[in-house]
Amino acid sequence: MKYIDYSLSEILDLLNSKKVTAVELVNSCFEQIEATADLNALNSTYKEMALARAKEIDEARTRGEKVGALAGVPIVLKDNINFLGTKTSCASKFLENFVSPYTATCAKKLYDAGAIIIGKANMDEFAMGSSNENSAFGAVKNPVDNTCVPGGSSGGSACSVAAKQCFAALGTDTGGSIREPSSFCGVVGIKPTYGRVSRYGVVAFASSLDQVGPLTRTVRDNATMLNIISGKDEADMTTSNTAVPDFTANLDKGVKGIKIGVAKQFFTDQLSSEVSTTLKNAIEWYRQAGAEIVEVDLPSLDTALAVYYVISSAEAASNLARFDGVKYGRRAPVYKDVVDLYFKSRTQGFGAEVKRRIMLGNYVLSSGYYDAFYRKAKRVQKVIRNEFNKAFESCDVLISPTTATTAFKLGEKSNDCVAMYLTDIFTVPINIAGVPALSMPCGKDSKGLPIGMQIIAKHFNEATIYQVANAFETAHKEEK
Amino acid sequence: MSWKTVIGLEVHSELNTNTKCFCGCKNEFGDKPNTNCCPVCTAMPGALPVLNRDAVERAILMGLAVGCKINNYSVFERKNYFYPDLSKAYQISQLEYPLCLGGGLEIEVDGVKKFIRLDRIHLEEDAGKLIHTPHGTLVDYNRGGVPLIEIVSKPDMNSAEEAVAYLEKLRSTLLYVGVSDCKMQEGSIRFDVNISVNREGEPLGTRTELKNLNSFKAVMRAIKYESTRQIEELEAGRPIIQETRRWDDEKGKTYAMRSKEDSQDYRYFPDPDLIPLNVTNEYIDSIRAKLPKLAPQRKKEYMEMGLTEQDATLITNEREYADFFEKVLSYFNEPKFVCNWITAEVFKKLNALEEDDRKINLNPESLAQMLKLYKDGEINQAGARKIFDILWENGDADPNELVEKLGLKQMNDTGALRAVLEKIVNDNPKAVAELKGGNEKTMAFFVGQAMKATQGKANPKLVNEIVRELIK
Incomplete structure (x- = not known):
């Protein structure tokens, strides 16, 4: 077994018992990165910086100093997370050469815990997309089948973890951008409760929906990562004061007595029969393991996608307005005046999907349309949120498929944006409600592509999600 | 029928907090360009605003000083527009739910007192500053993110004099409360004027907005010019166009800048980075207790x-x-x-x-x-x-x-003064006679002479007493 075949938790044990050094781990990750370069998972790598940091950590460990909870573990950040001195391109031509002047809170917490940042992951431009084909630096390929998409927008993060280039990655999730690629690549990814993880230093797409979360190869790894990055941040007013428990504490408690909610709105005709069957089998396993299965109703679930495209596009249009060519990033080489500078820089710097969302967002906010779109969407958001809260009165978690199908082919939906948007129908409502949800593999289809199961809990109840997820993972270890 | 001028004022006043409204940078005028800046106020990707409680407190103080109702719930919104001095391409401001509502100020013009009502006071951030050089335009973001309050009056003023009296009273109140230094040349207080004219008894006319008014004198002149201009237009049968006009202080005229048609759509919406501002009555009361004597x-x-x-x-x-x-x-x-x-x-x-x-x-x-x-x-x-x-x-x-x-001590030595005055009285019999005849103005002559003789040190009161004694 190679070092990279171990999970993050296993490798931590090896590091702490000095059976492996951080330098060795960094080197083996870089060997794997080179071997799997054709997947196009990473936009930039930092081998020298990583080795220097690894050496520091190894030396600290040798001297018997107290080291952080992740000391020596190589990780990858999505390319929209600032880390001082690294490029943060958001996979956009606009920020192609942008070097972070500061570090995001979540990255700082990982760094302080001893994690070694080895690279920045490819993504859909400014996190807008579901297939990672909207990257200015080329599509990412699915490591399970390289003719398929890895999902998006955190496709690079999911791919890098699945391809064993690193032990964990951070992604961001606005409407499914962690969970959908996790599902397609067969890894574990969580979208924490809105307000759980600081967004400071994470390039905003839709501020009221964005949330940072880890992608890992196991549930335990995921909980270990979330432990580090969670918590109130004075630099982000939308972070919550809610106490952060040890997310690994309940992992082995099993599911006896746990109430699992199933909503028919998650099991629609759009679901492929293989996904449907696999999910039903998983739910049946839970029943046999002692969980109680209850039916719940989420009558407004199908409105979430519309609500999402109004709210997220409105916020995106405003958030992306700062990319104007004046201060940093791309500036058109030739322009007549300042308006022409804006126009040309933005026309040249942004890709088609980003432009589409900016136009959509400005439209729904414009005078005369605000009430019909933005205000109404915010009102419907409340309805959806209340339905989730009500559902959680009768269950501890909800289980649904993460996506209706397994990974689709590269190019299959790239000319049909509505088909692409529909990929997110099961993940988007979670962001609209602000609740946490995790995607984990629960089987494979006939082509061998991973099928994702989504476990949803009420606000700030990630610990229960991990408990439920780990029970399934532990029982199905052999099949993996 | 005679014409009536209707004026409403929007006043922007920078708050004198130590730090900016949404980041920890220094709030300081006149520092080297772009030295009071950070990822937040230069809109680096991923940076987030954090509300400065001190700015909220100062805005509430001013609201209380002018009798506003302080709203327990207010919301920061984004006002979206592109301009190089606006780093985020939106200004954080308040629209639907401002911090302070209502209130007003009493003014007095030519002995007549009048109450000018306020519409609202809200909290927002300032933009940076453009610096035009021969090599192009540069931006200084030091001022970007400095807290501002916008004080909006009702259209309750009917003359340039009333408008200026209101501004003077408002400025005085800001200084009393101690929340702004109100320096017009540094731009820490700025005014926009909304003005329309209508015939007595008829509905309000179409208004224009005047910008670039940098002194009370400019406000006075601009209002007088603009109301005359509007009356002349209407009397000539030309309608007033709703537009923004720029005051040219040198030429003493206003010029059209942009009309309502090409005015911008600011696409306001609640800023998702800032949670709604909740202030409790206890908090408001604790601020009220800090209000200085007005x-x-x-x-x-x-x-x-x-x-x-x-x-x-x-x-x-x-x-x-x-x-x-x-x-x-x-x-x-x-x-x-x-x-x-x-x-x-x-x-x-x-x-x-x-x-x-x-x-x-x-x-x-x-x-x-x-x-x-x-x-x-x-x-x-x-x-x-x-x-x-x-x-x-x-x-x-x-x-x-x-x-x-400087040897300014008064000569209070009665004896010495008497000697000096005896000589003056003796030398000026004509003046003595006049004073005796009841011409009190002649006393000034004696005081003057006494001053001359004592290099200005004589105590005039004593001079007066001694002269009267001498001529008895």
Whole structure:
């Protein structure tokens, strides 16, 4: 077994018992990165910086100093997370050469815990997309089948973890951008409760929906990562004061007595029969393991996608307005005046999907349309949120498929944006409600592509999600 | 039917917090460009705003001072527009739910009092500044993110004089409350004027908005020009176009900048990075307790000390005057005497300065010492003025030393004065006769002569007494 075949938790044990050094781990990750370069998972790598940091950590460990909870573990950040001195391109031509002047809170917490940042992951431009084909630096390929998409927008993060280039990655999730690629690549990814993880230093797409979360190869790894990055941040007013428990504490408690909610709105005709069957089998396993299965109703679930495209596009249009060519990033080489500078820089710097969302967002906010779109969407958001809260009165978690199908082919939906948007129908409502949800593999289809199961809990109840997820993972270890 | 002018004012005032409204950068005018900046106020990707509680407190203080209702719930919104000095391409402001609502101020023009209602006061951030050079335009973001309050009046003013009286009162109140330094030249207080005209009894006319008004004088002239222009347009049968007009101070005219049609759609929406601002009644009360004594209360107190209403009004017009007055009184408790000197001599000095530079450059203790010497007859008025001039220039000067050094001590020696005056009386029989005949003005002649003979040191009161004795 190679070092990279171990999970993050296993490798931590090896590091702490000095059976492996951080330098060795960094080197083996870089060997794997080179071997799997054709997947196009990473936009930039930092081998020298990583080795220097690894050496520091190894030396600290040798001297018997107290080291952080992740000391020596190589990780990858999505390319929209600032880390001082690294490029943060958001996979956009606009920020192609942008070097972070500061570090995001979540990255700082990982760094302080001893994690070694080895690279920045490819993504859909400014996190807008579901297939990672909207990257200015080329599509990412699915490591399970390289003719398929890895999902998006955190496709690079999911791919890098699945391809064993690193032990964990951070992604961001606005409407499914962690969970959908996790599902397609067969890894574990969580979208924490809105307000759980600081967004400071994470390039905003839709501020009221964005949330940072880890992608890992196991549930335990995921909980270990979330432990580090969670918590109130004075630099982000939308972070919550809610106490952060040890997310690994309940992992082995099993599911006896746990109430699992199933909503028919998650099991629609759009679901492929293989996904449907696999999910039903998983739910049946839970029943046999002692969980109680209850039916719940989420009558407004199908409105979430519309609500999402109004709210997220409105916020995106405003958030992306700062990319104007004046201060940093791309500036058109030739322009007549300042308006022409804006126009040309933005026309040249942004890709088609980003432009589409900016136009959509400005439209729904414009005078005369605000009430019909933005205000109404915010009102419907409340309805959806209340339905989730009500559902959680009768269950501890909800289980649904993460996506209706397994990974689709590269190019299959790239000319049909509505088909692409529909990929997110099961993940988007979670962001609209602000609740946490995790995607984990629960089987494979006939082509061998991973099928994702989504476990949803009420606000700030990630610990229960991990408990439920780990029970399934532990029982199905052999099949993996 | 006669024309009526209707005026509403929007006043932007920078709050004098230590740090900016949404980040920890220094709020300081005049520093080297782009030195008071961070990822937040330069809109680096991923940076987030954090509300400065001190800015909220100051905005509430001002709201309480002018009788606003402080809203327990208010919301920051994004006002979206592109301009190079606006780093995020949106300004964080308030629209639907402002911090303060209602309230108002009483003004007085030509003895007529009038209450001007406020619509609202809201909190927002300032933009940076463009610097035009021969090599192109540069941006300084030092001012970007500095907290501002926007004070919006109802259209309750009907003349340029009323508008300026309102602005003066508002500025005075801001200074009393101590939340802004109100320096027009530094742009820490700025005004926009909304103005329309209509015939008496008819509905309001179409309004125009005037920009680039950098002094009270400019506001006065611009309103007069613009109301005349609108009346002339209407009388010539041309409708008023709703537009923004720029005041050209040199030419004394307003020019169309942009019409309503090409005005921008700001696409306001609640800023998702900032949670709604909830202020409790307890919090508001704790701020109310910090409210300094304002003009009306001080005026009342001063009148109880014996000042006339007119004097009490003058000395409370600005907090600086009232504070100074009280400081001088703490050393020399003669309210009327001190007030007279301030309203006559100090104000004369101030009026000679530019509006922004009107600061009392005096050590109150020194002034008190000087006034005491004057009141006690140790020096006369001419001497007092001489010392005052020196104190104004040099805060460290010591009045007692100056009296010695300049030989200003009054001649209070009755014997010596009598000798001098005996000679003057003897030499001027004609004047004696006139005075005896009841021409009191002749006394001035004797005082003048006595001053001449004593190099200005004679105590005029004593001169008066002795002359009358001598001619008996």
